[in-house]
Amino acid sequence: MPTYEYECQKCGQRFEEFQNMSDEPIEICPACSGPVRRLIGAGGAVLFKGRGFYETDYRRRGGAPGTRCDRSHPCCGREQPCDTPPCKE
Numbered sequence: 001m002p003t004y005e006y007e008c009q010k011c012g013q014r015f016e017e018f019q020n021m022s023d024e025p026i027e028i029c030p031a032c033s034g035p036v037r038r039l040i041g042a043g044g045a046v047l048f049k050g051r052g053f054y055e056t057d058y059r060r061r062g063g064a065p066g067t068r069c070d071r072s073h074p075c076c077g078r079e080q081p082c083d084t085p086p087c088k089e
Contacts, residue, residue: 005041010034 002021007014008029017026025038 003041005039006036007039008032008034008036014039 001018003016003018004025005014005016006026006029008031011029011032011034013029013031015030019026026036028034029036
C-alpha cells in the first residue's frame with residue numbers, strides 16, 4: 001500500500017496517509033477541516049527483503065564474453081593465454 005502526501009489549502013499543513021490504491025482520496029484536513037489536495041509524490045522506493053543480493057546470484061556461467069581470462073581462454077586481444085587476470089603487458 002502506498003503512502004500519499006496531502007496539503008491543506010486552508011492552513012497549509014502537510015500530512016501523509018497510508019492508503020490502498022483503490023481508496024478515495026482524503027478531502028478534509030484533520031487539523032482545520034479545510035479542503036486538501038493530494039500531492040504528487042517522489043515515487044515508491046524499492047524494498048529488498050531477505051538476506052541480500054550477491055554478484056553470483058544471477059551471473060551466467062563463465063561470465064560475459066571476453067571477460068574470462070585463464071590458460072584455456074586468451075583475453076585482452078592477445079593470442080597467447082594469460083596466467084592471471086587482468087592481462088599485463
